Amino acid sequence: MPSSNTISHEIAYALRDEILRQRYQSGDRFPSERDLAARFDASRGAVREALSQLEQLGLIRTQPGGARVQSLNAASLAILGPLLELDGHPDPLLVDQFLQTFGVLAALTAKSAVNAASPEQLIQLKKLVVDLKDQANDYEGMQPPWRELLEAMSAISDNLVVRLISNDLKAQFVGQMLKLGFRPDLKKGSRDRLVTTLRVSLNEQDGERASQAMQDHFEEFREAVGEAIRFKADKPSNRVVN
Amino acid sequence: MPSSNTISHEIAYALRDEILRQRYQSGDRFPSERDLAARFDASRGAVREALSQLEQLGLIRTQPGGARVQSLNAASLAILGPLLELDGHPDPLLVDQFLQTFGVLAALTAKSAVNAASPEQLIQLKKLVVDLKDQANDYEGMQPPWRELLEAMSAISDNLVVRLISNDLKAQFVGQMLKLGFRPDLKKGSRDRLVTTLRVSLNEQDGERASQAMQDHFEEFREAVGEAIRFKADKPSNRVVN
DNA sequence: AGGACCAAATTGGTCAGACCAAATATAGGG
């Protein structure tokens, strides 16, 4: 999987990969644009555009006189996806951390949404929860209503910060997860409990409870995903469905 | 405050500003590179580098045939800073959302850190909490030990996802807050309560409690900041300290 | 009139070669 269609993106991809693989120490001089142009047999303009992307990612810092490599964890959130993709299969620890993080953000969203919802919005949310309960026989069928619910809550809570973070996270992870095509097995009681608790929280407009429900649900989801990944690790039959 | 030293950055700044101010509808055609080059009296290369940055920010999507403007909340986290800077003073709602978000992430970090800490690391954390208590007479003096504590917890919890998000958030917000130079008044009991609860959670290695302490503390901090901003709004004497 | 199809203009992607200013490396003098 090289990367994109344009040369500059390909160069950026290759260089990003090298930096992510720690082939340069933080603070090291980065090869000069002219050298890179020669190495990739491309024009300096194309190289410059690639470097511009790396700079946006916070991986390098350019300056007249030379570019330097920056510390990895001073980088931007946008490197998470590439980082996952590095060795073809996602790092289980990283996936776990992602779900943990996404969980607290979803919980916060639920809390704000339930607390701030207007009567009509409460009705809307209740309806979505019912949808979730009805369609929730298999993992695939559960996804659309689940996503709808999250989306509705996100819209109601109207927290741009969380939304932007979630955008990035989803863009980075969800694609990877789908590409590997694994379906975590959620324990049966988990979803019922979520639905029930969400309903109560909506009826009483109790954001705190909704938050807790989300948190618990993501916790169980995390465990299920962890198992699924371990399973994958045993049987490395990663088929790309596309 | 124009922006940077290079022309391409200046162009990127100007265009980013226009998009953030909603001067284009999502899906609109973006001016062609040649037009932009003429408008900014720059070379097309410089314009291309600027557009490359906008693309990384998720603000536009380029394609042979023409670039198009993307939806604002499909953008990257990195637009938060510019968004805050738009009118010289930060949007109180956005600041509130930031603190709320940062709060839950800090709480998650505290939980993981306390739960995962080795005996030595527990001792280290306890020491930092003591520092926090000692040096905590004024807002300024409190900052270094506070930051140290957060940093230590972040290092122990070792959650790259949270770390990257926090990097971005801090890079975007902290600068702005300092630039405006306001000091929220934390209620006196708040810090003591935080210190006390953190100590207990460390002694019993109770991550859940540490998380709750963080959450509560950020909640109070949020209110204090909210007041400070309202105060600023009344007396708009925004002096840039630099 | 409406829709399918084809040619021309527009646009992004890339290349080559050149110049400048800032930063670095090098050599020379104290």
Place this chain on the structure above:
DNA sequence: CCCTATATTTGGTCTGACCAATTTGGTCCT
């Protein structure tokens, strides 16, 4: 050995050109 002046490297920008993909506009057929 340190400090300074010079030469070189390097990033930032410009000009002008070519290609391929997309858009656009018009034409033709139904």
